[in-house]
Amino acid sequence: MAQDILQFLIDIVFQLFGIALILRAWMFAIRLHPFNPFSQAILRATEWLVRPIRRIVPGSGRFDWSSILACWLTAILYLLLTWLVAMGGLMPAASAIGPLLLSGLLVGLKWLFNVIVWVTLIQAILSWINPLSPIMPVLYTLTAPLLDPIRRILPRMGGLDLSPLVLLVLAQIAMMVLNHLVFTTFG
Known part of the structure; x- marks a missing residue:
């Protein structure tokens, strides 16, 4: 029971922080205004880790x-x-370093798609119940680069926009594919 609780807490803390880092990179990529209150929250939550890394690896483009x-x-x-909790404190073998590094990349990609799902879902729901919400411009700015190509491909359905549904399914x-790859690479 304690192991399950510890694993749950590790999952929540690391996934939320990983998602915040992805949002930070996404905001940088689309040039979301840094003085937006939502941007400020993400920047403040991640600055302690990103700032030292930025001294070594600057952003470009x-x-x-x-x-x-x-x-x-x-x-x-x-x-x-996760490995340590599951294995009772046993460290993975040195031969697991390569798969660990690759699995870390796959987990980061999985978090990215998780962010895409949640941002798209929140935007879709808010567009129905509160389209004038203060966060809608931020959500629109985040999702427009993903939804616009889908909108160009999909046929017009009157006032019904199915592009969020297509993006959610994709x-x-x-x-699912990344989850399978993570567990076959480092599991």
Whole structure:
């Protein structure tokens, strides 16, 4: 029972922090205004890890490499802690380092698709119940680069926009594939 509770807490803390790092990198990529209150919350929550990494790995172009690297390191630490809890404190063998590094990348990608699912879902629900919510411009800015290509492909359905549904299905499929890869690579 204690092991399950500890694993649950590790899952929650690391996934939320990993998602915050992904949002930080995503906000950098789309040039979301940093003084937005929602941006400020993400920046403050992740600054303690990203700032030291940024001294070594600066951002370039549309990629915030320091946030991406921080997310990857967070995913690796998450996998190590999950392993330690599951195996009762036994460290993985040295031969597991390669699979661990690859699995960390896959877990980070899984978190990315999880963010896509939640941001798209929240935007879709808010567009029905409260389209004037203060967070809607942020959500629209985050999802527009993903939804616009789908909207160009889908036929027009009058006032019904099915692009969020298509994006949700594609993101869920990607998460299933990544989940399978993580457990076959480092499991």
